[in-house]
Amino acid sequence: MSAFAHVPASKPDAILHLNTLFAQDQSPNKVSLGVGAYRDENGKPWILPSVKAAEAVISADLTKYNKEYPPQPGYPLFLKSCQEFLLGEDHTAIAEKRVASCQSLSGTGSLHVGMCFLMNNYAGHQFYMPSVTWPNHYGIFEKAYGKQSKYLEYTYLFKDGQLKIDFESMKKDMNNAPNESIFLLHACAHNPSGIDLSKDQWMEVLAIFKAKKHVAFFDVAYQGFATGSFEEDGFATRLFAREGVEIVVAQSFAKNFGLYGERVGCCHIVHTDQNNAQLTLNLQGYMCLIVRQTWSMSPVHGAYIVQTIGQDPELKKQFLVDVQTMSSRIKKMRQMLYDELMRIGTKGDWTHILTCIGMFTFTGLTPAQVEHMKVKHAVYLVTQGGRMSMCGLTEKNVAYVAAAMKETVENVK
Ligand SMILES: Cc1ncc(COP(=O)(O)O)c(C=O)c1O
Structure with a gap:
């Protein structure tokens, strides 16, 4: 046997x-x-036309786009592109060097890196999930935090089956949580409900996070998919990063680039210490450690596609049209x-x-x-x-x- x-x-x-x-x-x-x-x-x-065009650029120069191991956090131009897609090219957090980024395996790997980071560096702070969420969040949490750890839930939709956000209960839950708790937030296109907070509601949530010093863990799996605009769909993430909330971001390029099987994504930590570039390096270094011990190096092909599109204004323009086509x-x-x-x-x-x-x-x-x-x-x-x-x-x-x-x-x- x-x-x-x-x-x-x-x-x-x-x-x-x-x-x-x-x-x-x-x-x-x-x-x-x-x-x-x-x-x-x-x-x-x-397959997005902009992705096909980027593939052509890559395959025409395999000396440049070789198959070597990438640097541990990912290629610098890839990380720059990730930050720019997420926050916009001229976001203050980027200018102030407050964004620590590390390539990861799509959204799931980035959630894993972010949760392991918090488990190891922010232990004892209560973790909250929305009362309805992508079911894999539970498993990723358990893997990072251990079976004995318990997350709590904050209200999302009305409990009586109404397909609307119960915003008053949500705010109450966030206000009643211990200070410095961690909240998993869907940045846009909430999965599974398809129901998002309005901009005014995000402003109210921001005020609670600032008062309570909560950490916002944004799952950014659908930027561009909700409205067709990276800027609109990045509203909450950009706001929180600008307004002095500590944020962790799990960024996926599966849906918006159609790179499902390439497993390309990025984990970011945006801290609030202006002019502390050393802290940014330390946070990136910690994420690199998690990656090194889990899958060692992230795959290069999808990263080449994202950076080629991100750093070529014409391809980026085409890409934004492609996202519009889908949405x-x-x-x-x-x-x-x-x-x-x-x-x-x-x-x-x-x-x-x-x-x-x-x-x-x-x-x-x-x-x-x-x-x-x-x-x-x-x-x-x-x-x-x-x-x-x-x-x-x-x-x-x-x-x-x-x-x-x-x-x-x-x-x-
Ligand atoms: C809310 C949410 N987060 C994260 C992911 C992660 O996807 P992937 O790992 O394929 O990027 C998904 C995929 O369905 C999702 O719906």
Whole structure:
């Protein structure tokens, strides 16, 4: 008998498992609205034209863009590009050298580096997650902080099922937390709900963070996806970094660059000590240590793509158009689905399909309705909140999906 025979079957990740089920489904009408990856108007994966152009630049000069190990924190031009995409080119935190950055493995690796950093250097400070969040946050927290550590939750949406932020309760939770707590915040395009704070609400949250000296841990997985603008989607991060809040950032280039499988991202710590460049180096050095002990060096190819686009004004311009292309298609699909639901007389209030932002929408379909959508209509949604990835909708399948939703809400409670 194997020495490992005691190892039990692992519970599959709910979202990834949905992809497996979808691949096995033989229905000619099947529609995948589970996976968080952009699809073009034909439902196919899309490589951004700016990324294709950057690939051409890279492959034309493999002496420059070689396969050597990169410097431990990542190539300087890559880090510069990451900071500029995140904060804008002329942000005071960059000018004041308060931004410590280290390349990491997409958003997930950056969350890991940020949480390990806090666990080791800011222990004993309570960690808060939004009451609904990307489920992998829990696992990444457990890995970094250890099984015995407990995070708490702060209110995000109303508990009674209303698809709105319960802002008064959120503020109360942030005010009642011990001073110097750590809050995980979705910078934009909240996953899974698709419901974000307004700018005025972010200003109120900022005031609480300043008064309570909380640390803001921003998950920046969708910058550009929410509104089509890096500046708009960077509002909260840029504000907090300017206004003297200590922030940690997990930056992913999976969605906005379409570099899902390249695993390219960056962890940043923006501290508040002006003119303390040594501290910036120390923080970067600590993140490098975590990377060194975990995967040693981050991969270069995706980093070359990000820095090539980030440092070439023409390619950057093209890239920002590409991001617009993706976010406008998502907005168009929101409108088409809503119009079709109205046209066929689907009961219920569906305005949130229009007001949600980014890749996802909490449809509000119950777990039983989500199951029915899968079994009867071969339309795949995530059970939590009936989360729908708007990217899986196309002009060809939107009427089919709307009809399936109508039939489901009429017949399944
Ligand atoms: C909220 C959120 N954070 C982080 C990630 C990390 O993604 P990746 O590791 O692919 O960059 C995701 C991916 O779905 C996400 O939705």
